[in-house]
Amino acid sequence: MNKRHKRALLLLLLAAAVLAAVVLAVQSAKNRRNQEGAGSSGTTSGIISDGAAYKSISYHNGSATLSFALNKEGEWYWTDDPDFPLNQDYLIQMTTTLSTLKPQQTITDGVGPEDYGLSEPTRTLSATASNGQLTTLSLGNTTSDGNSYYMLMNESETPIFIISGELVKEMSVGIYDMLLLPELPALTEDRLGTVTLTGAVTTELSAFRAQAQPDESGSGSSPESGDSVTWLCNGADVTADEQMQRVLGQLSALRLDACVDYRPSDGAEALCGFDEPTATITVNYTGDGNTAQTLTLTVGNSVLNGDGRYVRVNDDSTIYRMAADKLDALLAVANNGLDAAPAGD
CATH class of the missing domain: 2.60.40 (Immunoglobulin-like)
Structure with a gap:
């Protein structure tokens, strides 16, 4: 191979390297846009920041609106009646579900909210983190198998997420079902x-x-x-x-x-x-x-x-x-x- 051929080959290799770098940069930019569209939390591991701590949660489950907040002792209470004996387990589980929420699928192209029951959602939720960050969720139709739901986040019309039905199940619990029942004495x-x-x-x-x-x-009692x-x-x-x-x-x-x-x-x-x-x-x-x-x-x-x-x-x-x-x-x-x-x- 003469010098001219070697130089041409070197130029081809350099051009291929530049092209690969351009493709990688474009793909990275696209990934960043998708992550930013997934919500204001900016997390790459899920829809909402992992381990997020909340100080208030309010939601409408299709038939009732319920709101809860943390008191100074770090316990959840029902804002409509702070003396209500609320079973803490329900809100602890809901905050865990929210902080670890991840999409089963993300839809970004060629669809509108109206296609998935999200133009007028029947279920909505807002949660305020301990740092003041507000997250809002809108839940639309179920998927064809009935086990998952279409969801929008932070009032954005895209992307549309598909999430498991666990959150909707937790939102469907009635307030009286969250009451901590008094334990009756052991009447043996x-x-x-x-x-x-x-x-x-x-x-x-x-x-x-x-x-x-x-x-x-005289030192003891009879067994009878x-x-x-x-x-x-x-x-x-x-x-x-x-x-x-x-x-x-x-x-x-x-x-x-x-x-x-x-x-x-x-x-x-x-x-x-x-x-x-x-x-x-x-x-x-x-x-x-x-x-x-x-x-x-x-x-x-x-x-x-x-x-x-x-x-x-x-x-x-x-x-x-x-x-x-x-x-x-x-x-x-x-x-x-x-x-x-x-x-x-």
Whole structure:
């Protein structure tokens, strides 16, 4: 190869290198534009900055608008009622979902928001980060498989993202479902004193515990006494009665299932049957620290269009729901008395 040929080859190689550099620069610029179009966060790892910390979240889920914020103690509260007993887990999960949100697919060309239900979105969300940065999301139609949603970000008409349905699922939880249900005391037999069941009749069940007796050496108690409980009703021993045992079983397993109405109106109280309760269950028991405690459970009407009963706990005006099979033995005695017990005076 002569010098002229070598020079021509060298020029070709230089031209190829320059062309490759130009292509790489163009591609890099295109990538930067796509990333900038994905939102103001400027992140390359997702739609929203990973690990973003939020101080407020507000969203409309298609039927209701809910807003939450962090208080000075770093706990979430419902801005409509800061005293509402909010279960923190729901907002913690939502902030985790937002901070790690990534698109399943990004659509940038040849489409408009109206093609995906985004011109008038039925679901919207705005979240303010701890640094003041506001992020807004608009959610449109589902994808053909129904598992994902089309989304726009920060009021931009492009790009259109496809995200999983997890965020929409979390936004669909009703506010009463976010209420932290009160935990009822553990009413095990060893803690019970008296149980009063009032409905059509009143039945009082009393626990009698024999004092522990010293053994023959005078240094201990006999194994036959001290731990046993005798249940009395109108002076009769009803310990072995099947109804009595069912009552004890239901008391030990009492659990609230859901909140029906928080701060109910007078009309709601009457509708749920608390103007004339079906039954009142009053339990005197020994609480933590060997303290005397009382639990009052007021039972109203049967739940409309569902299984269970409306109930109230102590002086709390909130109306809860409890499954019927958690109460049927208690209500049977409240309405008819205990079969094994003689009639009272």
